[in-house]
Amino acid sequence: MTQLIECVPNFSEGNNMEIIKQITDKIQSVEGVKLIDVDAGKATNRTVVTFVGTPEEVCEAAFKAVKKAAELIDMSKHKGAHPRFGATDVLALVPVSGISMEETVVYAHKLAERIGRELHIPIYCYEFAAREDKRKNLASCRSGEYEGLAKKLADPEWEPDFGPAEYNTSVAKSGATAVSARNFLVAYNVNLNTTSTRRANAIAFDIREKGRIKREGGTLTGKKVLDKNGKPVYEPGLLKCVKGIGWFIEEYGIAQLSFNLTDTTVTSVHEVFDAACQRAQARGLRVTGSELVGVIPLKAMLDAGKYFLKKQQRSTGISDDEIIKIAVKSLGLDELNPFDPKKKIIEYIIAEHKPKLIDMNLKAFAEETASESPAPGGGSISAYMGTMGAALGTMVANLSAHKRGWDERWEEFSNWADKGKYYHDELLKLVDEDTNAFNAIMDAFGLPKTTEAEKKSRQKAVDDATKYAIEVPFKVMNLCYKSMEVMKAMTETGNPNSVSDASVGALAARAGVRGAYLNVKINAKNFSDQAFVDDILKKAKELDRAAESLEVEIMEIVDRKINA
Template sequence: MPKIVECIPNFSEGRNPATIQALLAAVESIPGIRLLDRTSDPDHHRSVLTFAGDPDAVLEAAFHAIQIATQLIDLRRHTGVHPRIGATDVVPFVPLQGVTMEDCIQLARRLGKRVGGELNIPVFLYEQAAGHPNRTRLEAIRQGGLSGLETRMAADRNWQPDFGPSRLHERAGAIVIGARQPLIAFNVNLKTADLTIAKTIAQTIRQSNGGLPCVKAIGVPLASRGMVQISMNLTDYRVTSMDTAFHTIQTEAAKAGVEIAESELIGLVPQAALNQAAATLLHLGRFDPTQILETRLAGAHAAQPDPGSEPTLSEFLRTVSAATPTPAGGAVAALAGALAASLGTMGARIGKQTEPEQSLNSLSQRLADLMRDDCEAYEAVSRARRLPVDHADRPLFLATALEKATEVPLKIAELACEAGHIITTVRAVLSQAVQSDATVGIILAIAATEAGLHTAKTNVKLQRNQQVNADQIQRIAKIANSLEELKGLCYTPPPST
């Protein structure tokens, strides 16, 4: 099976066709690279390229494009509505096939070292590749724009770049490089030029302000089109779908007496996200993605299982029982939580409870993903511990890895407990026969929550960052309280139906 990595660099150029074409040519000049998409916008003054291929080829293509951007884009003369800190603003790597997140993290580090050393541009690593907890989120690095970053670099030693010089490049500024899971860049345009409306809606819906989970949003003007836009990143469409984001904006816009003009995608979108949106829009009950003709045909012609597919239950059990450190307790806890949520989904479908069904189905998928995340978190701690004791970055890498190793089981516990509480509401309207299955789901949710809390309590004791330690201990206490409530609900007989 070939190894395939996706790269989605964002460049601060959306108006000069010659510069954009030079960037495309730089990518396509590398053998083995497939250019998948290019989106440019004059108002954002930004171009987003999407390409994929062998990891080494992708790294080479990314470096060549950054090199061209450094030569042709002068950030000092740049004006656009999209936040940016560099001529090449951000370069994420995404694992697609035959590669792990750790592979992409190493690609980010290799590219960052090369960009910093050969092009003399300060490089900040973000998301999964972040070497410092304060730099995980892209918006944290961009805070205050280029001048804000320059001030932090000069005044705070915690804001020295991961690679390259400790001062901004005169023309190219700085660059953010990292590794992440796929996200959807999804924009909604309004039939108004009132920027205040767009900013208010963006503030209402984004997660950081208590809005929709896994949604980042800003309001920007589109002067060339005489309207405004809510520009979004959906970091996990399984948590907040495209249709949920769209309809929430539609509702908020209607409150202001404004209609939606259109929505648009920047770059590519997973097929599953469109399936999800179509099923919701059409109110399809019990929709199965294999009902899509092309999907069924592809399955019929598959000679053998894809070696990159998810392991079967038997394969997973064999890997758990092997004499290896992963997968282990965390992954098993996540599986128990996913099974609990799936049982709850079954009950909700039988009871025709649409909202709980959607919530539990999403929780099941998220818990299943945490099985993988738990293994990756353990491996990150192991890598940090293998560094020489006198390695300058060892304390930072170890603290960051331990934070993740505590965060994953905490999230498992939170989601499993949430699933258990939802199942208790579903169970109340089911027949006695199905109530028994729902109760099994609640028991599994309790077990998954307790297991996640046990691992989190163990790992948090190793964390030396006092702020992180305090935050995680507070979350542990909150989950523990919710767990006790769930236990009481579990063994309280539901009313007869």
């Protein structure tokens, strides 16, 4: 698996887009790196850039960007609402796929050392890249901000991890940079119907994990409570893994709650939104919407959409596109700017956009199947029949969840719809995968076979491709058969007006099982590992018989209901 990391540098410039373009041009000049988001804020005078790629290339692009930012941005003249202490204020490396956090930390340290050594910028490492506990928190590393940097550099306890430990002319211009390796962070702002930064801060302090300074008597004007070292004691906020402040955004004319969600598996976006709504109402304010800065994982959006669907007592077994629409509208993510999932959800951004069978319209797919090309063939069609069967079962579950008079049963049918959607999604992937498996066999047979080494390599490629061409339709068989459980349940307990739809779904899934079985058998004829062939053919035969038996059961139920 290719190693991929994400890099999220924050540059202290949000008004002059020519400067930002010169920086992002440096990022895009590195082959193997994809720029996926540039989010500039005028009031904060800050731009969050997101790009992804292989580790070495990402680090090279990051270095070039930091160098260009130091040339173009003069921190001695910088003003902005967001805390900051450098031209490149923070730079985070995030493991995306095929790479561990430990490996990402190594890259972060190498990059930090190079920036400090070659560009003469003080570097503080935080989060997983921190070299001591007190530097794990970004707020600690950035305390005092740019205005306090000279004092910080003079303090032996805050000597930079890399780069110069003195405030010279060069550092006065570039400031310092905080470099980290961290989990995926979601930068999320909540919009309020007020212009008061003080009130926004009060709500942010209610919610963020750090909370607010504890005061005697529990009043805002009470004396600060200090610990034995003379440092303020904090009253924890409502939500873990959440950092936040309040600010006023002049370009929108509103105050916002600005949050960083450092682990959405602990605290989700929708939990932050709900907490903000509750705390705003308690303070006489109202949340009007929210804003995503940068990108977000698909799961976080799907979790939010499903959460709001459940609050509405609606089925969650609908398409991802529809679930995302619910999330966007429920969170008000399109209040300030249009929200395009293809540009804001990281999995959609980095997905390879190769032509796929499943992206064709019905007419084009049918015509491609009918053409003189051998693929798509029976294997892909079997997977697609199974897809449509599962889709019909899911449809009946969704109709049943939304049926008037069955409101108390919505969750029961939503669970069935979720199961059906799982089988539908998995089988849809196999439509292309079966054709890919067939093409891999053709490619293997096309390899050279002049020398003994070439013959050996070619035969291994043929064997590997043939084995996979057996495994793919066997997986189709298994998924089609299991999906019939949904259709059976819907014929028994689903909306009686849709019993025929559920039964057609069962027939389509049954056809998928039988069609895929034929593909398993024909591909197994050409495979040399007899033990593997005997085992998989035995399992496939059992699946085919079980599907046949289940089809009979389902049709008996349907006949009784239709003829009743």
